[in-house]
Amino acid sequence: MLDIPSRVRVHVETLPAVQNDMGVCDAFEQYAPVGKPDAMNAPHPAKVAGIDSTVPAPAHTVAPVPTASGAAQAAAAHPAAGPHHPHPPGTLLQDRLAGWVSDLTTLHELTERLARTNALDAALTELLRAGAALVGARRGLVVLEPDDGLGPDTTVGLGLARADLGHIETVPRGAMPYGALLDTAAGLPGGAGEVVRPDLFAEEGLDARHREVAARLGYAAGYALPLSTEAAGRLGAAGWLYDEPAxxxxxxxxxxxxxxxxxxxxxxxxxxGERTRACMATVYEELLPSRLPRVPGVQLAARHRTGPRGGGDWYDALPLPDAALGLAVGSVTGAGPGAVAAMGRLRASLRAYAVMEGEDPVAVLSDLELLLRLTEPARCATALFAYCEPALRRITLAGAGHSPPLLVGERRTEYVETSVSAPLGMLSCWEAPSVEFEVAAGETVLLYTDGLLHRTGDSVDRAFARLHAAAAAVPRALRHDPGAIADHVLRTVLPDDLDATDGVEDVALLAARFE
Incomplete structure (x- = not known):
């Protein structure tokens, strides 16, 4: 039995897990080249790619076994030293095993770091950093270009500024190491698999533009690998650049x-996942109004933020007969495609009911509640509908479990007093009285969904106070623009990353300024 040191035995215990993660069940056989027992243990030349200092290289090395002539020369040079004794049996194998385990441990650590990334850009950057450490390069770039044509297409650089990437993109793609993998079968699963350019300036027929860019950016060699597997297909290619021939x-x-x-x-x-989110965002955008109507006497603006899974928050504004205007906001419980589809059906139905009986907001919401109970029995929804008469600056509204609107003006900033009511779908028959109030010239009515309050992370009372303070603090120079008012409220209520488009809660905000 080999006497493996304790530091090696610790690594050996992790070997099965690493092999399972990497899919290298025959790692030892694949790794050891036949007929070259000492190649991997020999010190690497300074400018030939070696594992970067940030990734520990195997510390277990052994001197080459001397040949017979070498032993004789050593004995002649040092006659007092006595006969030469070779390494004990198994020492070379033990050292070789330690090197393999160290390499696999390094791979395990790098793949663990990569697996912790949950965003595409972060994963591409981590890929470049780890690859540079493994091949001993300082700079590199990855070109993401899925062969199914569905995108997204992007280029990410390591140690290369945007201007540097721009210079590289002026080189004919086929002349770059990664270009040969993107445009030929070499980059397909089962293809050649890699492109090695050890000395660009020594190559005959090097593209003139490539020579110029390489001299400008200071790289002399390149190495590229395809991002392709049988399961994933070809996603792109990654390449690393060396400052000197290597x-x-x-x-x-x-x-x-x-x-x-x-x-x-x-x-x-x-x-x-990125494609799914982009698809959901597109569907969500299409279900919301692409632009708000122009109605005399009223200026409109809307802002919304969609959660990562897509939610059911929505807003709407539609012109009604007799120069009236209908304003609505609402939210459907749940998230994902089902909630988005339910939101679209609910918004379309409310528009139909508003055209038929918009002057009676209670009747509009009653019809909407009946539809929800019959078609979406497992869902609840909150909604607020306001029937506006711009000429009279008069508003009649009704709400179902929804937060009250906020009036913002020169002389007042206050919540509209509305009756307490249950959300749609929670009771066997929804009913609540409507509220009528008048708006002064220059005042803005803010309608919003509960996501604006929930994203603050505060209690309900503190969230309402925070929203009120934000609206009251709108600078006087911005009060004539409902879009500027909405932006100020969002920035103030949701500072830092609370206003991020990928927040957990959806947010919909509709501002109407009456002239």
């Missing part, structure tokens, strides 16, 4: 290949 060793290429295959699968999962 190329990764066989060992480093093997480690980088294992890492990039794992990274491709991770990127494919993130890419699918």
């Amino acid at each position: 190329e990764p060793t066989e060992r480093q290429r093997h480690l980088a290949g294992l890492y990039v295959r794992f990274a491709t699968e991770h990127l494919a999962r993130l890419l699918e």
Whole structure:
């Protein structure tokens, strides 16, 4: 039995987990090149890619076994030293095993870091950093260009500024190492798999523009790997640039290949999530008004933020007969495609009811409640509908479990007093009285969904006070513009990252300024 040191035994315990994560069940056999027992343990030349200092290299190395002639020369040079004794049996294998385990441990740590990324841009950056450490490069870039044509297409650089990436993009793509993988079958699953350019300036027929850009940016060699697997297809390519002529060793290429295959699968999962979110955002945008109507006597503005899973918050503004205007905000319980679809159906139905009986907001919401109970029995919804007469600056509104509107003007900032009512779908028959009030010239009515309050993380009372203070603090120079008022309220109520478009809660805000 080999006497493996304790630091090696600790690594050996993690080997099965690493092999399962990386899919390298035959790592030892694949890693050891036949006929080259000492290649991976030999010190690497200074400018030949070695594992970066940020990633520990295997510390277990052994001197080459001397040949017979070498032993004779050593004995002649040092006759007093006596006969040469080779390393004990198994020492070379023990050292080799320690090197393999160290490499696999390094891969495990790098893949763990990559697996913790949950955004596409962060994953691409981590891929470049880890790959640069594995192949000993300082700079690199990854080109994401899925071969299904569905995107997104992007280029991310490491150690390269935007201007540098711009220069590289002026080089004919086929002349760049990654271009050969993107435009040929080499980058497809089962293709050649890598492009090595150890000395660009020594190549015959190097593209003139590539030569110029390489000299300008100060790189002399390149190495590229495809982002492709049988399951994920071809997603793009990653390439790393060396300041001087260099190329990764066989060992480093093997480690980088294992890492990039794992990274491709991770990127494919993130890419699918990114596409789903983009699709949901597009559907959500299409279900909301693309532009607000122009009605004499009223200026309108709307703002909304959609959660990562897509939610059911909505707003609407539609012209009605007799020069009237209907304003509505609401929210459907739940998240995801089902909630978005329910929101679309509810908003379309409210528009129909508003055209038929908009002057009676209670009747509009009663019809909406009946429809919700019959078609969406498992859902509840809050809604507020306001029938506005701009010529008279008079508003009649009714709400179902919804927060009261906020009046913002020169002389007052106050909530409209509305009756307490249950959300739609919670009672066997919804009913609540309407409220009528008048708006002074220059005043703005803010209608909003509960997500604006929930995103603050405060209690309900504190959230209402926060919203009131934000509206009261709108600068006088901005009060003539409902869009500026809405933006000021959002920035004040939701500072820092609370206003991020990927927040948990949806937010819808509708501002109407009466002239």
